[in-house]
Amino acid sequence: MADDQVLNDVANRLRVLSIQSTNASNSGHPTTCASIAEVMSVLFFDEMKQVLSDPRNASSDRLVLSKGHAAPILYAAWAVAGLFPEERLMDLRKIDCELEGHPTPKLEFVDVATGSLGQGLSCAAGMAYTAKHFDKLDYRVYCIMGDGEAAEGSVWEAMNFAQHYKLDNLVAIFDINRLGQSEATCLQHQMDVYKARCEAFGFHSIVVDGHCVKALKAAFAEARATKGKPTALILKTFKGRGIPGIEDQENWHGKPLGDKAAAAIQAIEGKMSNKRPSKVPMKAPSISAPATVPSAISLSKPPAYSQGEKVATRLAYGTAVAKLGEGSTRVIALDAETKNSTYADKFKKAHPDRFIECFIAEQNLVGVAVGCGTRKRTVPFVSTFAAFFTRAFDQLRMGAISQANVKCVGSHAGISIGEDGPSQMALEDIAMFRSIPGSLVFYPSDAVSTERACELAANYHGIVFIRTSRPATTILYPNDEVFEPGKCKIVRKSSSDRALVIGAGVTLHEALAAAETLAKEGVNIRVCDIFSVKPIDGTAILQNAAECGNNVIVVEDHYEQGGIGDAVAHVLAQAPGTKLRHLCVRGIPRSGPPSVLLDVFGISAKSIAQAVREI
Numbered sequence: 193m194a195d196d197q198v199l200n201d202v203a204n205r206l207r208v209l210s211i212q213s214t215n216a217s218n219s220g221h222p223t224t225c226a227s228i229a230e231v232m233s234v235l236f237f238d239e240m241k242q243v244l245s246d247p248r249n250a251s252s253d254r255l256v257l258s259k260g261h262a263a264p265i266l267y268a269a270w271a272v273a274g275l276f277p278e279e280r281l282m283d284l285r286k287i288d289c290e291l292e293g294h295p296t297p298k299l300e301f302v303d304v305a306t307g308s309l310g311q312g313l314s315c316a317a318g319m320a321y322t323a324k325h326f327d328k329l330d331y332r333v334y335c336i337m338g339d340g341e342a343a344e345g346s347v348w349e350a351m352n353f354a355q356h357y358k359l360d361n362l363v364a365i366f367d368i369n370r371l372g373q374s375e376a377t378c379l380q381h382q383m384d385v386y387k388a389r390c391e392a393f394g395f396h397s398i399v400v401d402g403h404c405v406k407a408l409k410a411a412f413a414e415a416r417a418t419k420g421k422p423t424a425l426i427l428k429t430f431k432g433r434g435i436p437g438i439e440d441q442e443n444w445h446g447k448p449l450g451d452k453a454a455a456a457i458q459a460i461e462g463k464m465s466n467k468r469p470s471k472v473p474m475k476a477p478s479i480s481a482p483a484t485v486p487s488a489i490s491l492s493k494p495p496a497y498s499q500g501e502k503v504a505t506r507l508a509y510g511t512a513v514a515k516l517g518e519g520s521t522r523v524i525a526l527d528a529e530t531k532n533s534t535y536a537d538k539f540k541k542a543h544p545d546r547f548i549e550c551f552i553a554e555q556n557l558v559g560v561a562v563g564c565g566t567r568k569r570t571v572p573f574v575s576t577f578a579a580f581f582t583r584a585f586d587q588l589r590m591g592a593i594s595q596a597n598v599k600c601v602g603s604h605a606g607i608s609i610g611e612d613g614p615s616q617m618a619l620e621d622i623a624m625f626r627s628i629p630g631s632l633v634f635y636p637s638d639a640v641s642t643e644r645a646c647e648l649a650a651n652y653h654g655i656v657f658i659r660t661s662r663p664a665t666t667i668l669y670p671n672d673e674v675f676e677p678g679k680c681k682i683v684r685k686s687s688s689d690r691a692l693v694i695g696a697g698v699t700l701h702e703a704l705a706a707a708e709t710l711a712k713e714g715v716n717i718r719v720c721d722i723f724s725v726k727p728i729d730g731t732a733i734l735q736n737a738a739e740c741g742n743n744v745i746v747v748e749d750h751y752e753q754g755g756i757g758d759a760v761a762h763v764l765a766q767a768p769g770t771k772l773r774h775l776c777v778r779g780i781p782r783s784g785p786p787s788v789l790l791d792v793f794g795i796s797a798k799s800i801a802q803a804v805r806e807i
C-alpha cells in the first residue's frame with residue numbers, strides 16, 4: 193500500500209507532466225487533467241492490478257478514459273509507472289509519436305479509442321460483462337467520465353445496462369469539475385442531484401472529495417466490497433486544480449498554460465514532499481490463462497438447404513451464428529430487443545450463456561460489443577434492424593479507430609420489408625458501413641451465401657456489416673459453394689449478353705426474373721450477385737461489363753448515394769465508354785406490399801427489363 197503522501201506527490205507529478213507535455217505540443221487539455229490527478233494516482237498506484245510488462249494481459253484490470261481529452265495524464269501515469277521514459281511525454285501529439293491527442297489502441301495500454309464523449313462506459317460495461325460471464329475472471333473495470341460528458345444519453349444507456357446485469361466489477365467514475373468547454377455544466381457542483389440520478393439507475397453511489405487520496409482509497413474499497421450492483425464514484429473536483437489563477441476558472445478548457453506554466457509548476461511542486469516521487473510498484477493480478485479467440489472459426493456444420501427452397505437471409509443468419517457458436521465458445525451474440533426478427537434468438541436458444549440482450553439502446557449495443565471484443569476475449573455478432581445501426585454510427589466510427597472486432601448484422605433492409613413503412617427501412621446503411629475504414633460489407637442473396645458471409649466475418653479482424661433481408665428468397669447456390677471477400681458471383685450468363693445487371697438481396701432475384709422475361713423476347717442479360725460490396729470485385733465487374741457491350745445496370749434496395757451503385761461507378765471510372773444505369777430507391781418510400789413497392793420505386797423485375805430494353 194502506497195502511503196497517502198506518496199500518492200499526493202504522484203498526483204502532483206502527473207499534474208506537472210500534463211502541463212509540460214501540453215506546453216510542448218502547444219495544445220491539449222491540462223486543466224481537464226488536473227481535476228483527475230488524485231484519482232489517477234490512487235487508481236494506478238493503489239487500486240488497479242496491472243502487468244507492467246504486458247499491459248494487455250487478459251488478467252489485468254481495465255481502465256477506460258472516456259473523457260479522452262485527458263489523455264496527457266493517462267500517458268503520464270503509465271510513464272510514472274515505468275512503462276516508458278517520462279521524456280517521451282514531451283512528444284505528445286507529434287506526427288511520429290503514438291501519444292496522440294486522444295487515446296487509441298495503437299498504445300498497448302489502451303483498449304478502446306475515446307474522445308467522442310459518452311462512449312467509454314458502454315465499452316467498459318462490455319468488458320465487465322465479459323469478465324463475469326465469458327472469462328469468469330476477477331479483473332475489474334474502471335471508467336472515467338467528465339461531468340459535461342454525463343449529458344450524453346449513451347452514458348445512461350450504459351448505466352441502465354450495467355445495473356440490469358449487476359456488473360459489480362464495474363466502477364463508473366464521474367469527474368464533477370463543474371466546467372465544460374464553453375461554459376459551466378448544467379448541474380455544476382450539485383452533487384446530490386448526480387447521486388440521486390446514479391442511485392435511480394441502480395448504482396451504489398458515493399460522493400467523494402476527488403482531491404483527497406484517503407477518501408478515494410476508501411471509496412474504491414467500498415466499491416470492491418459492493419456486491420450485486422455497479423458502483424458510481426461521483427468525485428467533487430475542480431478543473432485546473434492546483435494551478436493558481438486558473439483553478440475553477442472559465443476560459444481555460446483545452447488551452448496549454450504557455451508562459452504561465454513555470455509559475456504553475458513551481459506552485460504545484462511547492463506542495464510536494466518529493467518532486468520526483470520514488471517509484472511505486474503497481475499491484476499485480478493473479479494470473480490465469482483463459483481461452484482467447486481461436487485463429488480460425490468455422491460453421492460446425494455446412495449449410496444444408498435444398499435447391500429451390502425459399503429461406504429469408506435473416507433466418508439464415510440465426511442458423512449461421514448458432515453454428516459458429518458451436519465452432520467456438522468465444523463467439524457471442526448481442527441484440528437490441530429485435531431478436532425474434534433478426535433471428536439472433538436462434539443463437540440465444542443454442543447458447544443462452546453467450547447471448548446478451550441489450551434492450552432498445554443501439555448506441556450502447558455497439559459500445560458493449562466493442563468492449564466485449566477487446567483483448568481478443570470474444571468475437572461479437574451484433575444484430576438489430578439495419579436502419580437502427582445508424583443511431584450508433586459514432587460508436588462504429590470510433591470502433592474503427594479502436595481497431596474493434598465487431599460483426600454487425602442488419603436485417604430488414606430496404607423497401608422490401610413492405611407494410612411497416614419507411615421508419616423501419618434501412619436505405620442508407622450500405623453507405624454508412626462502406627465509409628468505415630477497414631470495414632467489409634457483405635450483402636448475401638440466399639441462405640447459403642449468408643451462412644458463409646457469417647463465417648467469413650468471424651475470421652476477419654475488424655468491423656464487418658452483413659445486410660440481411662426480410663422476405664424469403666430462393667436458394668441460389670449449392671451448399672458447398674465457396675465465397676470470398678472481394679469476389680462476386682455471375683449467376684446467369686450467355687455468349688450474347690447485352691447488359692450486365694448487378695444486384696444483391698431481393699434485387700438479385702428481380703434481376704433473374706427480368707432475365708427470364710427478356711430471354712423470351714430474345715434478349716440475354718448477364719446477372720451478377722455482388723455479394724461483397726466492400727471490397728468490391730473490380731476485376732470481374734470490368735471484365736463482365738466489357739463482355740456485355742459495356743452496358744451496366746445496378747439495381748439496389750438502397751438510396752441513390754453511397755450504395756452499390758456508387759461502388760460500381762467507382763470501378764467503372766476505369767472503363768470510359770461504359771454506360772451505367774442506376775435503379776435504386778429515390779425519395780422517401782411508404783407502406784405497401786413489398787412487390788408493389790419494388791414496382792413503384794423502380795427496382796422490380798419489370799423496371800429492370802424496361803431499363804434493358806431502353807439500352
Ligand SMILES: Cc1ncc(C[n+]2csc(CCOP(=O)(O)OP(=O)(O)O)c2C)c(N)n1
Pocket residue numbers: 221224227259261307308309310337338339340341342367369371372373377431445
Ligand atoms: C460527443 C462529443 N461532443 C463534443 C465534444 C467536444 N468536447 C471535448 S471536451 C468537451 C467538454 C467536456 O467537458 P467535461 O466532460 O466536463 O470534461 P472536462 O474537460 O471538464 O473534464 C467538449 C464539448 C466531444 N469531444 N465529443
Ligand SMILES: *[C@@H]1O[C@H](CO)[C@@H](O)[C@H](O)[C@H]1NC(C)=O
Pocket residue numbers: 243245246248249250251479480481
Ligand atoms: C499475463 O502475464 C503473465 C505474467 O507475465 C503471463 O504468464 C501470462 O502469459 C500473461 N497472459 C497473457 C494472456 O498474456
Ligand SMILES: *[C@@H]1O[C@H](CO)[C@@H](O)[C@H](O)[C@H]1NC(C)=O
Pocket residue numbers: 532533
Ligand atoms: C416476437 O416475440 C413476441 C413474444 O413471443 C411475439 O408476440 C411477436 O409476435 C414476435 N415477433 C416476431 C416478429 O416474430
